[in-house]
Amino acid sequence: xxKLYEIVLKTPWPYWIAGxxxxxxxxFLLITTGSPWRVTSGFLYWGMGFLEKLGYSDFTGSYIELYxxxxxxxxxxxxxxxxxxxxxIAGALLSVLISNEFKWKKIKNAKQVAFxxxxxxxxxxxxxxxxxxxxGAFFSGIPSFSLHGWVFGxxxxxxxxxxxxxxxxxxx
Amino acid sequence: MTSERIEALKRRRKEEREVIKxxxxxxxxxxxxxxxxxxxxxxxxxQSFYMWIFPIGILxxxxxERSRFCxxxxxxxxxxxxxxxxxxxxxxxxxxxxxFFFILQVxxxxxxxxxxxxxxxxxRPLGWNTVIGGVLFGVGMIIAGxxxxxxxxxVGEGFTLQIVVLVAFIAGAILAGVFHYPFWYDLxxxxxxxxxxxxxxxxxxxxxxxxxVLGILYVAARSFAKRKKI
Numbered sequence: 001x002x003k004l005y006e007i008v009l010k011t012p013w014p015y016w017i018a019g020x021x022x023x024x025x026x027x028f029l030l031i032t033t034g035s036p037w038r039v040t041s042g043f044l045y046w047g048m049g050f051l052e053k054l055g056y057s058d059f060t061g062s063y064i065e066l067y068x069x070x071x072x073x074x075x076x077x078x079x080x081x082x083x084x085x086x087x088x089i090a091g092a093l094l095s096v097l098i099s100n101e102f103k104w105k106k107i108k109n110a111k112q113v114a115f116x117x118x119x120x121x122x123x124x125x126x127x128x129x130x131x132x133x134x135x136g137a138f139f140s141g142i143p144s145f146s147l148h149g150w151v152f153g154x155x156x157x158x159x160x161x162x163x164x165x166x167x168x169x170x171x172x
Numbered sequence: 173m174t175s176e177r178i179e180a181l182k183r184r185r186k187e188e189r190e191v192i193k194x195x196x197x198x199x200x201x202x203x204x205x206x207x208x209x210x211x212x213x214x215x216x217x218x219q220s221f222y223m224w225i226f227p228i229g230i231l232x233x234x235x236x237e238r239s240r241f242c243x244x245x246x247x248x249x250x251x252x253x254x255x256x257x258x259x260x261x262x263x264x265x266x267x268x269x270x271x272f273f274f275i276l277q278v279x280x281x282x283x284x285x286x287x288x289x290x291x292x293x294x295x296r297p298l299g300w301n302t303v304i305g306g307v308l309f310g311v312g313m314i315i316a317g318x319x320x321x322x323x324x325x326x327v328g329e330g331f332t333l334q335i336v337v338l339v340a341f342i343a344g345a346i347l348a349g350v351f352h353y354p355f356w357y358d359l360x361x362x363x364x365x366x367x368x369x370x371x372x373x374x375x376x377x378x379x380x381x382x383x384x385v386l387g388i389l390y391v392a393a394r395s396f397a398k399r400k401k402i
Contacts, residue, residue, distance in 0.1 A: 159310015
């Protein structure tokens with residue numbers, strides 16, 4: 001029993017098992033909530049909630065106005081995708097705490113920050129115009145048999161090749 | 173002299189014990205678990221199906237962290253260090269999901285007569301915006317060192333850098349989704365519909381085709397890694 005506990009909670013799981021668990025969780029999410037796993041629209045909701053707090057609320061022609069996503073009673077802070085995003089952070093935190101590995105990992109240098117900010121901006125921008133990130137468009141879009149998932153996946157790999165070149169040139 | 177040495181030893185032992193004590197984080201894990209249960213309850217009271225979302229999200233985050241499963245690394249590793257274990261796992265997960273989604277879609281839909289809006293899943297319009305967005309996203313995730321889910325997981329692991337990435341991610345999403353959205357919408361998106369593969373090929377052929385393509389990609393990834401090794 002103790003050994004099982006050690007294996008399940010303290011050692012890394014094989015990738016393929018994790019992949020199957022993620023697939024199971026995704027279909028379970030689709031059955032229980034009517035929508036598969038998504039991430040980026042949750043970030044957009046948070047951002048729009050922040051804009052509202054700042055007094056900006058003219059969302060004419062925005063992604064949300066055209067494609068909605070929030071059901072009745074949901075707000076920019078409290079909605080399916082935002083809850084899921086907070087839960088993913090908490091789940092990862094729980095995992096590192098159980099294996100006694102939590103530590104604040106400090107930023108090493110300014111270059112890292114510059115790459116992080118640029119990368120973050122590109123991801124946010126790209127995910128919104130393409131209707132999804134690596135989760136919504138790729139991990140949920142392809143199993144949904146939506147062709148945009150495949151095209152997104154292929155484009156993401158092309159971007160990955162360009163990104164790796166940039167990384168090798170400037171980071172290492 | 174000796175008593176001084178003994179005192180020093182005692183002090184050092186005590187310090188060592190304190191170090192060990194501070195690295196045992198299971199009390200924190202228990203506290204977090206209680207908070208998670210309380211939040212799940214509160215969400216359930218707010219809206220009953222919210223109860224599922226929070227625990228599922230916890231399990232998603234837990235699985236991603238425990239396995240170091242990372243979509244970014246699945247693409248970066250073959251390009252930089254030549255390993256494809258992770259890429260193979262991603263393709264396998266897509267195959268498993270494909271079967272699950274297929275069963276659900278066939279059970280939900282009236283196969284002969286259905287609307288695209290009735291299909292369970294993420295069906296979205298396809299256009300040049302998909303290509304441009306995909307490339308931007310791919311570049312971004314490699315240089316930021318993590319995709320959308322990976323950024324969330326690393327925030328949970330305590331990486332300060334990924335908090336910065338998350339804020340930039342949100343800023344990028346607002347820029348595109350609020351301020352620039354009319355531009356992209358007019359240019360590529362307006363009037364476009366999702367392309368649903370079973371509508372073109374039929375349900376069973378679409379399933380077999382998709383599994384075949386994923387299967388080929390899996391084998392290709394495996395032989396790519398073998399070739400790189402030699």
